[in-house]
Amino acid sequence: MGAGGMLAHDLLDVLQEAGADVVAARRADLDVTDAAVAAAVVRDVDVVVNCAAWTAVDDAETQEDAAFRVNALGAAHLARAARAAGARVVHVSTDYVFDGRAGTPYAEGAPLAPVSAYGRTKAAGEWAVRAEAPDHLIVRTAWLYGAHGGCFPRTMARLAAERDELTVVDDQVGQPTWTRDLADLIVRLVDAGAPAGTYHGTASGQTSWCGFTRRIVAGLGTRTRVTATTSDAFVRPAPRPAYSVLGHDALRAAGVDPIGDWAARWDVAAADVLAG
Template identity: 45%
Template structure:
């Protein structure tokens, strides 16, 4: 029996966590307008209310922090603002969780790595972020792990869902608007459906409150397998019944962005599996299920 507070709850992950709520899981998912993680007073009040509600209902409290500044390019010129949400916010949240003895799952990203590996990144590999977004998320990890809270970091990547903007939704729109679309074919990662990620996080949450959680404090959770943005775009077109040959490959150099993108950001799920947690299904299977659920 869980009561889960999800800061950043109106995003794609938060909405999927709320959708999984049932008799055994209660999810409270406020958006940033309702709960600003950079406001210490608001955070302390929210975590205190969570702990009290859990006590009154006989449930176990848990916080899943999905609040984040995710505008990767804008962060290059707004790093202070990104730092406030991605590092200062988690620091405040972790301190509140520590004082009320509420366990915390904090979401992080593949961008904390350099992106130049030739094999999947393990959870304990050295981080070396190359973008402002990555630096602020790395600082958030440090803040959480150094807080004294009972906390776990879960890194994920290439997340898509029904809410907000994401690559899969963009390709769906472009398939209806353009005859041809160019997509980079030299960046590799693991597409992750937010609904699958949400289910994995709740499994982790139950492990934490029932068994004390994994001994390793950093875990990776992404869809199974790997691909490039180009091949993901082709798969989207296939699911839409559109000709995938309308998607043309290009290089990162041909599609310059303000923030550097990781060329290789596949995350190893070894630590997740070693913790006895269920690996997420292969990315292609998940994409098919996403479209079946959203037609």
């Protein structure tokens, strides 16, 4: 579900390359806020992957009801429909369910403490999936980039071509994650028959937005300087987690390898993402 998005596009590619029989539902095909439509669309499937989400983080601060309808009620409708169809549901969630104040990677079972409207609606969506579909895989991710949508690396590459200097925050830390890698991880989780529960689908290691930008620019061959600043210089309506590093113990316990180091994976992804 949400087949028009950046992650879903790569997920479709991975599944089709594997020879899977896929039904892709875009927003025009499936309004996740309509329980009857959700039930009809997932009636004859084995696995439902919910990539549909309200992801306009700042807009959610003034439109939390609308975000809740997609991120929480929509998740509930799909999870309920999946259970009725005897299907496993994979629900994509986010680091924003945490408060971002940790100093070590968040464990899968760490207490949820969202500090933004978007985070609250995604936390509610997790709760709904757990309540409605016992056979669930909740996969939290963060700092996604890919070839099939607007994303941070493509924005930075464009700006680097236009400017001599880029100023980027250095006090937000996370794990840049290629949507292709996340799609592959989701398929591996399902194929492994991983136990129902919560998993973290992020690259390994960690960096700041400034560190990520330096890696991006280094591969472009430009003379653009990248300088560090703090989040105070870029105040946004929704608070951003200062620390978004997620641990991968549940993956290892299920016998599924986490995604590799963020920098190595960017080096593999860069040409595809920036060309996209």
